[in-house]
Amino acid sequence: MNAPVRIMGVDPGSRFTGWGVIESDGTESRYVDSGCIALARGKPMGERLAQIFTELGDIARRTRIDEAAIETVFMHKNAQSALKLGQARGAALCALIMAGVTEPAEYSPRRVKQAVCGYGAAGKDQVSAMVARLLDYDEELAEDEADGLALGICHAHHRRMAQAAELVRIQEEEAVS
């Protein structure tokens, strides 16, 4: 068991930015907080980006996160929506970095589903249900919130795998020497 690490998963969008904070000790993950930043419709784009930046930064500092994860974007129907999503992602990444997370991790939607549900083609409902079960959380979760928490769980999972691999490497070195 390691010192607990606080991880924030963020799912930025041009209308809603879901986020979830979990705490992981390397074996278990615990729910800390989650929510969804709804951007005010009809406001100028600059103001909406500032809302993501300030609210997410405030949450990151308040919940004292150590690390963060965001979803990779891999394809788009439409260049105009890709630009809008990019702007929201830029604001979210700046907020995380300014809150002290030097390098937010990135995971594909497939890897997130794989880590949470065990297979990469899981549906939205399955992700929500597994997030609630893994974190022992029995209240309703908004879809974007569940996505944020799923990213956090995925990051905790990958940290654990990386630590295990490091441990095996050290043991092998010791066995050789």
Next chain:
Amino acid sequence: MNAPVRIMGVDPGSRFTGWGVIESDGTESRYVDSGCIALARGKPMGERLAQIFTELGDIARRTRIDEAAIETVFMHKNAQSALKLGQARGAALCALIMAGVTEPAEYSPRRVKQAVCGYGAAGKDQVSAMVARLLDYDEELAEDEADGLALGICHAHHRRMAQAAELVRIQEEEAVS
């Protein structure tokens, strides 16, 4: 003549972000400073966005800007490049807003060329040459720098037009009463 206003024009890109600061008293525009933020290749995306955010914010505070302008993006060949550009724009807009510019103005490339060169289909070289002439600046300007300054000139021009329209409206009201 009005109190001088400092305007920063910003041309964000996924590799280079050009910027230019001018001072306008409502009749003339004066060169203050300009430059180009070159993003370190090969660094993680989060770090590059943080570079735009912190450098642009520092420049905005150092040059004590009052207002800012950014170019609208209207079409893209490619959704992946639109996403990258969006991220850079998001970081730049957050930097401007956090530096106290509540609402950065947006102008289409066509309106910028129209304001600087007198016609919307002007080429890059013509824009650079007119920027240098209007600001009485005789050193070489990088293309992105010239674009930043052109945006500043465009914003000064539109502020002037808006003020003139307001003046006409007040005079007409006085004439009626």
